[in-house]
Amino acid sequence: MRRNLWIILGVILLIAIGAGFMDWPTGPNISIGKFYKEIKVHEGLDLQGGTHLVYELDTSKIDQKNLQSASQSVVNVIDRRINGLGVSEPVIQTAKIGDKQTVIIELPGISDINEATNLIGKTAQLKFKELDTTAQPTKNADGSTTISGGQNVGTTWKDTELTGANLQSATVDFSKDNGEPEVAIQFNNDGAKIFSALTQKNLQKPIAIELDGEIISAPTVQTQIDNGQAVITGKFTIQEAKKLALELNAGALPVPIKLIEQQNIGATLGTESVKKSLVAGLIGLLLVAVFMIVYYRLPGALAVVALFIYTLVTLALFKLIPVTLTLAGIAGFILSVGMAVDANILIFERVKEELNIGKSMGLAIEEGFKRAWSSIRDSNISSLITAGILYYGTTGVVRGFAVTLALGIFISLFTAITVTRTFLRLFVGTSLEKYLTVK
Numbered sequence: 055m056r057r058n059l060w061i062i063l064g065v066i067l068l069i070a071i072g073a074g075f076m077d078w079p080t081g082p083n084i085s086i087g088k089f090y091k092e093i094k095v096h097e098g099l100d101l102q103g104g105t106h107l108v109y110e111l112d113t114s115k116i117d118q119k120n121l122q123s124a125s126q127s128v129v130n131v132i133d134r135r136i137n138g139l140g141v142s143e144p145v146i147q148t149a150k151i152g153d154k155q156t157v158i159i160e161l162p163g164i165s166d167i168n169e170a171t172n173l174i175g176k177t178a179q180l181k182f183k184e185l186d187t188t189a190q191p192t193k194n195a196d197g198s199t200t201i202s203g204g205q206n207v208g209t210t211w212k213d214t215e216l217t218g219a220n221l222q223s224a225t226v227d228f229s230k231d232n233g234e235p236e237v238a239i240q241f242n243n244d245g246a247k248i249f250s251a252l253t254q255k256n257l258q259k260p261i262a263i264e265l266d267g268e269i270i271s272a273p274t275v276q277t278q279i280d281n282g283q284a285v286i287t288g289k290f291t292i293q294e295a296k297k298l299a300l301e302l303n304a305g306a307l308p309v310p311i312k313l314i315e316q317q318n319i320g321a322t323l324g325t326e327s328v329k330k331s332l333v334a335g336l337i338g339l340l341l342v343a344v345f346m347i348v349y350y351r352l353p354g355a356l357a358v359v360a361l362f363i364y365t366l367v368t369l370a371l372f373k374l375i376p377v378t379l380t381l382a383g384i385a386g387f388i389l390s391v392g393m394a395v396d397a398n399i400l401i402f403e404r405v406k407e408e409l410n411i412g413k414s415m416g417l418a419i420e421e422g423f424k425r426a427w428s429s430i431r432d433s434n435i436s437s438l439i440t441a442g443i444l445y446y447g448t449t450g451v452v453r454g455f456a457v458t459l460a461l462g463i464f465i466s467l468f469t470a471i472t473v474t475r476t477f478l479r480l481f482v483g484t485s486l487e488k489y490l491t492v493k
Contacts, residue, residue, distance in 0.1 A: 062476050070363045076370035093373050097162060098380035098454060099145070099319055101328055104162040105170050108315035111155045116309065121155065123300070124309045128157055130300055132174050136161065145378070157311065162378075167316055174311075180218025180302070183211035183262040183269075184252065211262050211269070214252055218265075220245025222282075224302035226295045229287065235295035237286040239302065246282025254278040263302070271298060331384045338388060339365075342395050350402050352489040356477040357398040364394050364469040368462055377461070383454035390462020393437065397470035400426040415490055416482045423475055430470065434463050 075082065076093060083092050099106060109128075116124045125148045136144045136159070145160040164170050220241050227238040241249050252261065253275045262272040263286075273286050286298065343361070346354035368387065372379060405422030413421065437459070444456035481490055 059476060059479055062472070063480065066363065066473055066476060070366055073363075073366040073370035076373055077366055094376075095373055096376045096378045098378045098383070098451065099160040099162045100381050100451060101379065102162050103165065103320050104160065104318075105164045105167050106315075106317040106319060107159040107161070107167075107170065107174070107313060108151075109157045109159070109174070109311040110314045111157065112310035112312065113155055125155060125157070127300055128309050128311060132157065132159065136170075136174070156314070165318060167318055171313055171316070180221065181264045182214050182216040182249075182252070183264055184214055184256055185259060186210045186212040211264070214248070214261075216241075216245060216248045216252055220248060221302065224299045226292070226299050227285070234287070235290045235292050236288075237290070237295055237298050237302070239284050239286065241282040241284075243282070246280070249282060249284070250278060250280045253284075265302070327381045328384075331381060331388075335384070335388045335391075339391065342391070346395065346398070352481070352486070353402055353405075353478065357395070357402075357474055360398070360469045360473040360477065361391070361394060363473055364465055365391070367469075368465045371461060371465070372458070377457055378454060379458075380451045380454040382451040383458040386455040386458035387462055390459055390466055393434070393463060394466030394470060396433075397426075397430045397466060398474055400429055401470065401474065409491065415487050416479075419475070419478050419482065419490075423471070427471070430467070434467060437463055 111125060111128060113121055113124065129146050129148060133144075133146055136146065144162070145158070147158055149156050149158050159170075159174065161170055222240045222242045222245070224237055224239045227236050228234065229236050256275045257278065258274065258276075260272040260274050262269050264270070271286055271288070273288070290298070339361070343358045346357050348354070350357065368390070371377070372387075377383065401422055404426040405418050408418035408421045408425075409415070441456040441460040441463070445453050445460070448456070478490060481487055
């Protein structure tokens, strides 16, 4: 039993050291082969400044049943374009303002509103391409071979007359032969004629589908298609088929959007907010630590150590996930600190009651944790339910508050139930056991 406690303590210390390593301002980035992940604090719009935009969607020509799909298509197009700007952690979400369907966009670090609005407002470009058999390969100085235009041999394409303007719809279907997901596309009358000629010309050859300059699919033509209907097959998962259909619809049926609100938020506000929040958080932590040590003595000091580990782990997860940190998110984190301490207070008071009826220290600690668990569990579940409602029922910074609060609650359960209890158990049966008595 004693050996198991030391093993658990070792795991806790390894977690704390790893979290501290992640929390270091110049903490490590993760690089495994082609996988690379930058470990840093992702600041939200209110902390580093940037641009806040609200677009109204013109859904007058969209059927009610297709409204959600059309809105999601707009979000997909905007997301691709914003990624081209190199924006870190943009927030793009649909919202309803009155009877208007809107898309809210927050771009941290972008101060040039014109640059953002010009890019977002463009219509998605969907093209169908065929292999360019006229391109001639050339030898480079390093001995490699390329096609005119700089592309690799066998991958160069040329435009056709068929574009997203000819595509009527794209839907997810399932193959009648093997039941695998596929994407069914339907062209309008003009598109059907162009597609018929294109498929006749490219039998047993691929036709590439390009969206915003990126090839998203290149199916091989099996037969000439005259009715304007085609099926894109492949080893798709349902999620991949849905994503492809959404991308095609985004290019084919862009919903007109109109900018109705724009706001440029300066970084000065964010800097001041962060300073004040950090000062408030540090003062709060200091006061909590003083109270716990003065009132509960050694158990209180152990709880403060557990609280320190909680802070390290939570901040490390903020960077690792990553969580886009806003001012409201910082508030959620500070609130979860108080809830972490609350769990320790419930445990210590239960331990005190067990000691008062004459139980030994070891038994009092076990019973104290057991009896306090129901209260800790119920209060944290109710808080998690509230955080879930806030996340799914709101937008913007309130969501950041919900995320940090929920994450803090989960980590606080670990530190209160596992870390604090391990510390207390290690002192039982030693010469320091007498100092565990809760006055």
